[in-house]
Amino acid sequence: MELLSPEEIVDSFKTALGDSFIDAKIYQREVAVKKNKFRSLWVEVKKSAFRDAVEHICHLQKYPHLAIISSSDLGTEVELIYHFTIYYGYHLEELSLGLRVKLPKSDLKIPTITDIIPGAIFTERETQEMMGVEVVGIPDNRRLFLPEDFPQGVYPWRADETGPKDMLRVLPGRQKKYGSG
């Protein structure tokens, strides 16, 4: 298998996605005595091309490892980062690849990728219940971590009115309200 450099990977994304490619940044840091480089790559794409981008990552390595989906509440939109790693199995060649996609809060929907990567199911279920992002086409729609009696429409990771504010106890003498960012 041919291993591409981070710059070549960014170029391959540009070619594969065209206008839907938004931005990319490469992070590098020298490590320990031999100064080998730790590298991570962050790619942002439009929501419409999200599944194409995941398929493109599968071209780079047949079974990319999806570590986790992280989600951040940015006020008017929610940012999801799919943390992939590619080129594992090669000594010091592995790359962390964060695939970033932003969703407006008026349309919090993202297609599932469990048909491409079956192991994405847990993290998709967690993103649904914790951030209130609907994963369209998810094969298992149940909650993952939250108990069954947890109220509907409350999302622990959100910083807006759908956050768990009302469920928190403010201890006596403590003014600051949690969850307000």
Next chain:
Amino acid sequence: MAVDETKTRYTIPVGPIHPALKEPVRLDLSIDGEEIVDVDVVVGQVHRGIEWLGMNRNNPIQNIYLAERVCGICNICHPFAYVMAVEQAAGITPPERAEYIRVIIAEMERIHSHLLWAGVAAHEIGFDSVFYLVWRVREEIMDLIEYVTGNRVTKAMFQIGGVRRDITEEQFPKIRQSLDYYKSLFGQLKTLFLDDKTIRMRTRSVGVLKTEDALKLLAVGPTGRASGVPKDVRQDQPYGGYADLDIKAITPDMLTGTVVGDVYDRIIVRLLEVKQAVEIIEQCLEKMPPGPILAQPKIAVLLKTLTQAEGEGIGRAEAPRGEVVHYVRLEAGRETLSTWKIRAPTYVNLMSIPTILKGGQIADVPIAFASIDPCMSCTNRAIVVDSKTKNTSLLSYRELHELSVEKTKGLEAEFDS
């Protein structure tokens, strides 16, 4: 609980709670006679909202201690991954000596965790003499950890931009002495676990996870490597002192020439990794560069830097059970983290459990489930529901364990006759 309406199928929920649990989890097993036909994993019983605390209550330095308490056994790899993520986000480079000390501590943790697992695995199949023996030899590494860090369990060694305690030349002889002890013991452990006919019968071709399934279900750590996936963060990605060493991911074919992906292979991988860990610590002691152990020794200054920093970072470390991932985002002017996402190895390895258990027998559940080394004693209580009469009976941990012991004895009797 879902009850199947077919004539011979039963659903057995296993778990979630037992006083000895390290991490409660519930397994809903659908069984047909003795055979397991379907498995559903239900998690979340001990969700503590640690990420939420990090995003709303604690500052980044306080979070190190919170990260350390994500797991009692891997309390090095979580802060390891966490501080690497924060260092990337804030642009801090830890000194070289600190990178080596981090590796030494992480490998000590691997030795103790794998030995702990080996003991429990022996117990699960009813081989209690091995269980006692392995846990006794584990005490040596626990004493060494206490000698180096000051504590047996939560070690509090990590700081953003370095480590909090040095490992000095005076400590080297005692560390080498313990490592020699494990080297002399390795042959015995290998004979005990790999050549014993009972262990072989209980673990060969039990709980098989094929290479392709492991890749698709994202199995990590010894679970993935035993299925032939050469994925090991220490080999793949330069981090800490590992970047200077030539580490190779351990797969079972190194010893046997083939990859089966069963429980036996998982034993091989963990045993060889204990040996590898000893060698890594020796190399680190030899190559450890001199110098400071912290990039910024003044905590107030460090905290100010972190409050003003803006950025994001990802930290990945190889825990005894597999890859730990921490994602951190810092926002300028904000005291807490703006985003913190933790991925522990059992999170992904649990998705392989249905594949591992399907087609197996109930008596194999304890050892097959334990073989992925989840924070594990979850198979401690089971309710058997008769789908026709809706009768519920409680299958206790003791009964489930006895089923497993009985199977071992039956196999031994068969073998002897």
